[in-house]
């Protein structure tokens with residue numbers, strides 16, 4: 001089983017915090033769609049004819065694609081890949097793009113999951129982040145999608161924003177759970193160097209929330225969602241039973257995937273490769289991937305970083321089988337102090353980060369990695 005990721009690098013405007021590869025000039029969209037179809041054909045053997053289980057349109061803003069764009073891309077997927085057992089097809093969408101006409105277009109295609117970049121239900125936050133929608137639009141978008149039969153909806157929420165209080169964050173969480181969506185992804189704001197947000201921080205125009213508040217917001221997130229029936233299945237992801245993201249879970253479980261579009265990454269089980277982050281080069285047919293052959297230690301580190309983030313954790317038998325005795329012993333040695341402090345649980349040869357350990361998960365994973 002394998003996955004297909006399609007990167008759609010267009011945004012109507014840039015959000016202050018974002019460093020993803022995307023373009024606000026839509027003039028080249030039709031050339032981009034043609035290039036995506038060519039790449040899907042040219043690289044069709046990358047997954048060695050594995051059956052496709054998940055397809056994910058991410059971005060950028062995939063909801064900037066229209067009916068003819070989806071027609072062309074789905075045709076290229078259907079003609080070149082085995083989709084007989086596909087289970088999940090996700091569209092990332094900006095609430096501002098979703099209206100009844102657009103929902104009717106989506107219903108013509110096999111999308112069965114929509115991931116909405118809501119980020120906040122607070123108008124001040126949304127304005128500051130330079131998002132296109134307001135809080136009311138976020139709520140009506142969820143309701144319109146549900147009314148149209150899309151029950152598998154994920155919403156993204158950000159916390160740790162400058163000026164965001166714990167009260168505001170709680171209000172966001174209350175609205176999120178009142179909407180009856182089965183999946184929430186929530187990330188702390190990161191100040192990426194290339195972003196406008198980082199510049200504001202460096203100019204002293206905004207300040208970061210303090211560490212205690214960040215931690216408390218993370219605690220609030222976990223306890224509120226758990227109290228409302230969500231399973232905390234990955235550090236930043238929560239879902240009702242049966243609604244885990246299959247596509248993202250595949251990444252965390254080391255399943256192969258092909259990434260299509262400029263800047264998209266692919267993984268075939270042994271190597272990682274990626275397309276250049278350059279639209280002109282991409283549409284002119286240059287999607288020669290840069291490739292990185294992973295050493296045994298790098299594969300082990302990847303396994304730590306992906307498995308320890310999830311509630312399924314790390315299988316010590318798998319570490320021994322895949323990476324050998326030396327890495328197995330190393331893994332046990334590094335995990336031991338955390339097991340003794342009950343920050344990692346060791347049950348049936350499976351290591352998972354405990355609810356107490358989750359607040360220092362970055363340090364735990366970093367200590368378990370091979371350097």
Ligand code: SF4
Pocket residue numbers: 010011013014015018019020022059060061094117
């Ligand atoms: S956050 Fe999403 S919509 Fe905003 S600039 Fe980044 S990719 Fe575009």
